[in-house]
Amino acid sequence: MQEGNFIFLVSSRPIKYILVGKSYDFYIKADKLPGKHPFSRLELLVGPERLKALAGARVIVFGVGGVGSWCAEGLVRSGVGTVTIVDFDDVCVTNINRQLQATSLSVGKSKVEEIVRRLREINPKAEIEGRHRIYNLETKREFDLGGYDYVIDAIDSLSSKVDLIMNASASGAAVFSSLGAACKVDPTRVRVSSIWKSDRCRLGKFVRKRLRRWGFKGDFLCVWSDEPEFCVDSGNDVSVEDIVDEDINANTNDAPTNKTINGSLVNVTAVFGFTLSGLVFQDIIKQARP
Secondary structure (H helix, E strand, O other), X not given: OOOOOEEEEEEXXXXXXXXXXXXXXXXXXXXXXXXXXXXXXXXXXXXXXXXXXXXXXXXXXXOOOOOHHHHHHHHXXXXXXXXXXXXXXEOOXXXXXXXXXXXXXXXXXXXXXXXXXXXXXXXXXXXXXXXXXXXXXXXXXXXXXXXXXXXXXXXXXXXXXHHHHHHHHHHOOEEEEEOOOOOOOOHHHEEEEEHHHOOOOHHXXXXXXXXXXXXXXOOOEEEEEOOOOXXXXXXXXXXOOOOOOXXXXXXXXXXXXXXXXXXXXXXXXHHHHHHHHHHXXXXXXXXXXX
16 A cells, blocks of 8 residues: 555445545445435435436426437436427538538438437336427427427527427426527536526527517526627538528428528537527426435
């Protein structure tokens, strides 16, 4: 045994500290060690009752791009027991810089199928459902939002986003929404606020205007950035993180045409996603017994 080293041993004897020169041996009763399972560190943080509450929560995530994919991962790694993800798109090579499921091997495959596989590997006991569908004004009746505790909006079409927010709010589910994550490079500028206070977000401006036009009187928390837009060029990508033209797709089926294409960065989009999952997590443990 070298001087200055700490040696940790498991023993059936009571805890004792033995001084040997300048070294210390720690003997810990084996029956005092915490049980090891995938969420043992989480259980140490929140306690068994809150862990059960997390396992019993039901969340549906609309859009698993640069924001929603990280949100879904955060939910499952935080112990949420039922997660449904909804997205109609396939992985594009231009998704690789910011989307969780996008790799050189997954290009051309369904985003939903790729991320469902990953989430089931993380927690095989969780109920993970993937729906390769689009949410829009025509398909919205296919989704029973009242069957979930939380609805996450991470979609990019303005009309579909606003419709989802209104339907989810009417269903009784808690709603958390992602606003504009594109054209941002500083993750320290990400904010959480009421939708009515997201005044420095360009997409938030259009969402608020459409909500007022459609008679929405409620409120919900959204994730946004107060950083001024940082974009030097627009390409021809069809996978986007936000739509800023309020008339785009207002009466169409969200097919990826005529969309405004903006640059985006994983350092920001992932923070948006993890913040959304964090809002769900905090709400669950706040309501659960310690």
